[in-house]
Amino acid sequence: MSTDSATGEANRSLASRLRSRFEGPNTIGESRGFWVGFVVAVAALAVYPAFGDGSQLSLFMVLALLGLSLSIVWGYSGVLSFGQVVFFGIGAYTFGVVSINFATPGGITAAVVAGIAGGGVSAAILGYFMFYGGVRDVYVTIITLVSTIVMHTFMAQTAGSEWAIGEAALGGFNGMPDIPVLTLGVEGASYQFMYNPFPMRVIGIGSFEISPFYYLVLLLLVGTYLGLRILVNSDYGRVMVAVREDEDRTEMFGYNVTRVKFVVFTLGGALAGLSGVLYAARNVYIDPTVFSLLFATLPVIWVSIGGRKSLLGAVVATLAVEYLRISMAGELALVLLGTLLLVTILVLPSGFVPWLHEQLVETRLGPGEAGGADAPDASSEVSD
Amino acid sequence: MSDTETESEVDSLGPNVRQTAAELATGDRTETLLQTDGLVKQFGGFTATDDVDFSVAEGELRCLIGPNGAGKSTLLNLITGSYEATDGSIYYNGHDITDLDPHERVSRGISMKFQVPSVYGDLSVRENVRLPVQQFADGEKRRRLVAEAIEVAGLTGYEDVDAGQLSHGQQQQLEIGMAAALEPDLLLLDEPVAGLDVAEREAIAERITRLNEEQGIAFVVIEHDTDFVASIAEEVTVLHNGEVFREGPIEEIESDPEVQRIYLGGES
Numbered sequence: 291m292s293t294d295s296a297t298g299e300a301n302r303s304l305a306s307r308l309r310s311r312f313e314g315p316n317t318i319g320e321s322r323g324f325w326v327g328f329v330v331a332v333a334a335l336a337v338y339p340a341f342g343d344g345s346q347l348s349l350f351m352v353l354a355l356l357g358l359s360l361s362i363v364w365g366y367s368g369v370l371s372f373g374q375v376v377f378f379g380i381g382a383y384t385f386g387v388v389s390i391n392f393a394t395p396g397g398i399t400a401a402v403v404a405g406i407a408g409g410g411v412s413a414a415i416l417g418y419f420m421f422y423g424g425v426r427d428v429y430v431t432i433i434t435l436v437s438t439i440v441m442h443t444f445m446a447q448t449a450g451s452e453w454a455i456g457e458a459a460l461g462g463f464n465g466m467p468d469i470p471v472l473t474l475g476v477e478g479a480s481y482q483f484m485y486n487p488f489p490m491r492v493i494g495i496g497s498f499e500i501s502p503f504y505y506l507v508l509l510l511l512v513g514t515y516l517g518l519r520i521l522v523n524s525d526y527g528r529v530m531v532a533v534r535e536d537e538d539r540t541e542m543f544g545y546n547v548t549r550v551k552f553v554v555f556t557l558g559g560a561l562a563g564l565s566g567v568l569y570a571a572r573n574v575y576i577d578p579t580v581f582s583l584l585f586a587t588l589p590v591i592w593v594s595i596g597g598r599k600s601l602l603g604a605v606v607a608t609l610a611v612e613y614l615r616i617s618m619a620g621e622l623a624l625v626l627l628g629t630l631l632l633v634t635i636l637v638l639p640s641g642f643v644p645w646l647h648e649q650l651v652e653t654r655l656g657p658g659e660a661g662g663a664d665a666p667d668a669s670s671e672v673s674d
Numbered sequence: 675m676s677d678t679e680t681e682s683e684v685d686s687l688g689p690n691v692r693q694t695a696a697e698l699a700t701g702d703r704t705e706t707l708l709q710t711d712g713l714v715k716q717f718g719g720f721t722a723t724d725d726v727d728f729s730v731a732e733g734e735l736r737c738l739i740g741p742n743g744a745g746k747s748t749l750l751n752l753i754t755g756s757y758e759a760t761d762g763s764i765y766y767n768g769h770d771i772t773d774l775d776p777h778e779r780v781s782r783g784i785s786m787k788f789q790v791p792s793v794y795g796d797l798s799v800r801e802n803v804r805l806p807v808q809q810f811a812d813g814e815k816r817r818r819l820v821a822e823a824i825e826v827a828g829l830t831g832y833e834d835v836d837a838g839q840l841s842h843g844q845q846q847q848l849e850i851g852m853a854a855a856l857e858p859d860l861l862l863l864d865e866p867v868a869g870l871d872v873a874e875r876e877a878i879a880e881r882i883t884r885l886n887e888e889q890g891i892a893f894v895v896i897e898h899d900t901d902f903v904a905s906i907a908e909e910v911t912v913l914h915n916g917e918v919f920r921e922g923p924i925e926e927i928e929s930d931p932e933v934q935r936i937y938l939g940g941e942s
Binding site: 541543547 | 785794806
């Protein structure tokens with residue numbers, strides 16, 4: 291009996307230690323209820339293709355990775371970047387160029403890695419010159435915004451036959467078609483994720499097909515979200531938040547603030563690159579509209595509405611806003627986006643998801659239990 | 675140590691330290707912790723500090739006074755590296771740190787509390803204190819040092835309160851606790867009691883004195899209130915128009931008619 295009890299205690303302790311790595315003051319959700327809700331939400335996403343348009347949702351989930359990239363760069367480290375789409379686009383084009391030139395499973399797998407690296411390296415180059423050159427605050431925003439315009443203008447004029455890298459013609463405004471379908475692995479041991487649905491039959495629902503690509507994206511999104519939760523709740527995440535709050539103060543605690551911004555910007559670029567790779571793989575096509583001002587603004591809108599200091603907010607808002615945008619289409623969608631952004635900034639400056647979380651916590655605790663400077667809890671546990 | 679090595683090290687030392695280079699060669703340590711040599715800082719055509727020679731000994735508690743615009747905060751910002759010196763040198767523990775970045779100076783033992791409390795308002799008191807401590811302590815040691823730093827700041831019981839909700843005085847104390855948590859050799863405080871009432875001033879004075887006496891931390895404290903200065907420091911440096919105007923015991927400085935004229939507003 292006592293052995294069972296001790297084993298149970300050890301298991302609980304292990305589970306508790308494991309959970310503690312995903313939790314902290316820098317993320318929403320520390321309760322058992324949150325994690326139950328999280329599992330239910332992931333399960334709902336997993337069965338969604340049986341009921342709805344999984345292809346469309348896979349696009350939104352791909353874009354949610356782009357939203358997460360801005361969340362860590364802007365929301366957690368205070369660097370407002372309009373350039374995430376630059377790294378997204380470079381990731382997408384790199385994937386396209388490499389996969390067209392090496393259209394074997396091994397080549398396409400390498401193209402995925404090259405696309406992610408392309409996003410990361412381009413962010414590292416831009417970030418190096420900005421941060422080590424002493425560029426700060428709004429000037430970073432301006433430079434990243436200009437970068438998208440430069441990329442858009444440049445890629446739009448690559449229509450001529452001279453603009454080809456090996457077999458891959460960049461195609462100017464017409465874009466780059468015929469990107470090979472996403473196949474991961476090596477010759478003889480590979481799996482095709484696009485246009486390779488497998489049939490399912492569930493009693494009570496009927497027959498339907500599900501796409502392996504959908505589940506690949508879902509897995510990557512959940513994995514990235516959880517990985518970033520570990521990052522932002524780690525010691526390094528605490529430094530990221532400190533840099534966002536006060537760069538000078540953080541420097542005076544002995545942290546190399548320039549390096550922190552450079553590293554996070556590079557990581558954000560790689561994440562945007564991953565999003566771009568999946569975007570190009572899903573559409574088997576890429577064109578310069580990914581560098582357009584509208585597309586550059588979208589991540590800022592998603593993250594602002596969801597809550598820039600919340601990873602969950604970035605994901606939820608990307609899915610919701612893109613659903614609205616695609617459903618409405620046309621000029622009305624743009625008006626709605628602008629209105630949503632204005633209302634969020636004016637009424638819920640911290641974003642919708644943190645506001646909702648606050649309401650839920652207050653409802654659970656009741657008024658007056660939030661604590662404050664005048665009512666310290668002397669018995670509060672000192673933990674680390 | 676070879677002759678070449680000794681020569682090389684002596685070359686990197688400041689003027690006051692150079693006087694004791696022979697002692698260094700024989701193994702005796704100098705007590706000079708910080709030395710500035712002809713430090714100049716210009717903002718456009720305005721000279722904020724002009725040829726400032728200023729030194730602090732190990733474990734010393736020195737106050738820096740002077741009228742507004744005298745160059746006090748500029749001098750501190752030059753020492754921390756927040757400002758780049760136009761001319762002159764800064765030596766710390768005998769090494770030239772003039773070209774080091776601020777975070778590199780911090781890693782050598784210099785810490786600072788800013789004039790306006792710079793705590794992280796969105797983070798709890800505990801999260802604020804963890805930030806300096808996490809660099810060199812983990813696990814149980816980190817827990818202990820965080821608790822100690824909160825105790826030094828007089829904020830035990832406020833661990834989970836957001837720093838932004840604390841009063842101005844509590845934020846000042848928190849920032850001193852955070853700066854001291856780095857276990858520095860030299861702590862620079864820019865007007866630590868500005869805007870505080872008498873009780874809060876006494877609490878800060880007690881904390882500064884305690885850190886100085888118990889942990890041997892050297893202090894440079896900028897302050898306008900001469901009563902506060904007299905309560906913590908014996909040695910005072912007066913800056914005026916960017917230059918060192920007087921240095922000496924607080925009693926002498928207070929009774930110096932020239933100091934009264936430029937700083938205290940008394941009759942010359």
